[in-house]
Amino acid sequence: MIIPTIRSLFFTLLAAVAMPAMASPAGFKNGSPDADDSAAFVSPFYRDNERCFICHGQKIYKYKNETTGQDIKEPMFSERIINRDAFYRSNHKGFSCVDCHSSGYTKFPHPGELRMEQMYNCIDCHGNDEKFAKFHFEEIEAEYKESIHFKLEEEGFSCWKCHDPHSYKINVRNTRNLKETILYDNNICLGCHANYDRFQLLTNREEINIVKAHEWLPNQEVHFQNVRCIECHTKINNNILVSHLIQPKEKAVRLCNECHSQNSILMATLYKFQAKQERKGGFLNGIILNESYVIGANRNEFLNLVSFIIFCLTLAAIIIHIIFRIRMKK
Amino acid sequence: MYLYPVWIRIWHLLNALLFLILIFTGISMQYTAMDNSNYVVGFAKAVKWHNAAAMTMVANYVFFILGNAFTGNGKYYKLKKGSLLPDLAKQAKFYCYGIFKGEKQPFPVTEERKFNPLQKVTYVIAMYLGMPLLIISGFVLLFPKLAIKNIFGVSGLLMNDILHISMGFLLSIFMLIHIYTCTLGAKPGSLFRGIITGYHSSEED
Numbered sequence: 001m002i003i004p005t006i007r008s009l010f011f012t013l014l015a016a017v018a019m020p021a022m023a024s025p026a027g028f029k030n031g032s033p034d035a036d037d038s039a040a041f042v043s044p045f046y047r048d049n050e051r052c053f054i055c056h057g058q059k060i061y062k063y064k065n066e067t068t069g070q071d072i073k074e075p076m077f078s079e080r081i082i083n084r085d086a087f088y089r090s091n092h093k094g095f096s097c098v099d100c101h102s103s104g105y106t107k108f109p110h111p112g113e114l115r116m117e118q119m120y121n122c123i124d125c126h127g128n129d130e131k132f133a134k135f136h137f138e139e140i141e142a143e144y145k146e147s148i149h150f151k152l153e154e155e156g157f158s159c160w161k162c163h164d165p166h167s168y169k170i171n172v173r174n175t176r177n178l179k180e181t182i183l184y185d186n187n188i189c190l191g192c193h194a195n196y197d198r199f200q201l202l203t204n205r206e207e208i209n210i211v212k213a214h215e216w217l218p219n220q221e222v223h224f225q226n227v228r229c230i231e232c233h234t235k236i237n238n239n240i241l242v243s244h245l246i247q248p249k250e251k252a253v254r255l256c257n258e259c260h261s262q263n264s265i266l267m268a269t270l271y272k273f274q275a276k277q278e279r280k281g282g283f284l285n286g287i288i289l290n291e292s293y294v295i296g297a298n299r300n301e302f303l304n305l306v307s308f309i310i311f312c313l314t315l316a317a318i319i320i321h322i323i324f325r326i327r328m329k330k
Numbered sequence: 331m332y333l334y335p336v337w338i339r340i341w342h343l344l345n346a347l348l349f350l351i352l353i354f355t356g357i358s359m360q361y362t363a364m365d366n367s368n369y370v371v372g373f374a375k376a377v378k379w380h381n382a383a384a385m386t387m388v389a390n391y392v393f394f395i396l397g398n399a400f401t402g403n404g405k406y407y408k409l410k411k412g413s414l415l416p417d418l419a420k421q422a423k424f425y426c427y428g429i430f431k432g433e434k435q436p437f438p439v440t441e442e443r444k445f446n447p448l449q450k451v452t453y454v455i456a457m458y459l460g461m462p463l464l465i466i467s468g469f470v471l472l473f474p475k476l477a478i479k480n481i482f483g484v485s486g487l488l489m490n491d492i493l494h495i496s497m498g499f500l501l502s503i504f505m506l507i508h509i510y511t512c513t514l515g516a517k518p519g520s521l522f523r524g525i526i527t528g529y530h531s532s533e534e535d
Contacts (some may be wrong), residue, residue: 256362
């Protein structure tokens with residue numbers, strides 16, 4: 001395991017403790033930043049990081065060939081471009097580039113052996129740390145190792161395939177707009193599952209077609225906009241907020257009832273963090289109504305009672321009428 | 331007396347069958363359980379049958395509206411303003427009291443008057459108010475993108491669904507009462523026979 005540097009630990013602490021004072025009052029929740037305070041954030045490593053961003057922050061970089069004295073312009077490989085704005089909005093925005101990457105990269109041209117540099121995984125920094133206990137990283141790691149993605153680790157799969165450390169930010173835990181969170185989370189999956197260039201790095205399958213694979217789903221677009229892929233493609237774990245046990249496609253949720261029912265699985269997945277409010281205005285699973293409406297999961301107990309009473313009264317009136325008619329005949 | 335031409339009988343029979351399918355599948359969707367065990371059919375089947383029956387019922391409804399517009403049947407649904415309330419009271423009094431005393435129908439069926447005032451008002455409300463609301467709200471549920479996103483801070487889809495299930499419920503109650511009042515003819519089965527054969531048998535027959 002790679003030991004995090006003292007510097008990164010210091011800045012993790014800084015992010016959790018000191019930054020709220022720098023940001024807007026609503027800026028940090030649960031020790032992690034959300035998007036709104038990003039404008040106010042100035043990295044203490046801004047200048048240091050610019051030494052990297054000056055090349056890796058744009059499509060074209062320049063350098064002087066010290067042998068010929070020529071100024072050279074080269075295109076930067078797309079995979080090596082880091083979006084500066086996204087980085088300073090991300091959870092890792094308080095870090096210096098060399099907290100995670102070798103200080104050898106401060107030299108240019110970069111030494112060739114750095115290509116073999118071993119990268120950190122989430123658990124290397126976040127594992128077995130009281131400060132991150134509520135995120136249950138150890139359990140996430142265990143789930144990942146059971147997931148279908150782990151089987152691809154030898155091909156190069158890692159946490160970073162879904163959670164780009166240069167741009168990832170905590171979403172559902174701090175969400176103020178669930179629709180945006182759903183889009184953000186689904187784009188993580190679509191980054192590979194709808195982009196063959198990335199997909200083929202890890203598999204030999206010749207085609208990916210999300211739309212075709214989900215043809216059976218009624219109102220496909222509405223489903224895609226209102227639930228995350230992981231709602232159906234992971235195994236529910238009540239201990240962690242976002243399940244990481246991605247299941248084989250054969251085990252994905254296909255029964256409508258699993259969401260469209262009183263005991264909808266959405267309450268244990270998408271709405272888990274907000275599910276403290278059990279009901280809203282007499283509606284079952286009422287928290288869903290803040291963002292959406294799910295037939296079968298959101299029936300209203302008050303309307304149920306009223307309709308039951310009306311039905312019984314109608315039936316009673318008919319029965320009484322029949323009794324009087326029979327008595328009249330006699 | 332020949333009162334129900336073939337097109338009305340076909341429309342009525344189809345409407346009744348479709349309505350039953352829609353009630354059972356609608357209840358199945360609304361009260362579904364995670365294990366698919368509740369009620370008549372599972373959610374997925376209920377959705378398919380509900381959608382198919384609803385589309386057929388819309389076509390049948392258009393057929394009914396056109397039939398009323400281009401044949402003489404439309405006249406039976408025209409409400410007379412002047413005497414409507416006293417006539418309604420007279421008919422209600424008959425159903426609640428006179429019928430048990432063996433009194434004659436205050437508005438007997440004739441070729442000019444197929445429905446009594448109470449029937450006429452409830453049929454007009456059911457067919458020209460209830461059905462359009464049910465159909466429009468059903469279309470929005472079938473194509474949720476059509477829904478207004480937010481109505482005074484409440485999900486438009488939710489409001490639309492409440493409208494749809496409320497209309498569905500009220501029309502189901504209407505159907506229950508309609509079936510019962512059809513036993514109030516000359517004999518309990520005579521009005522049912524009439525809508526099958528086309529011939530109405532009055533108390534005088």
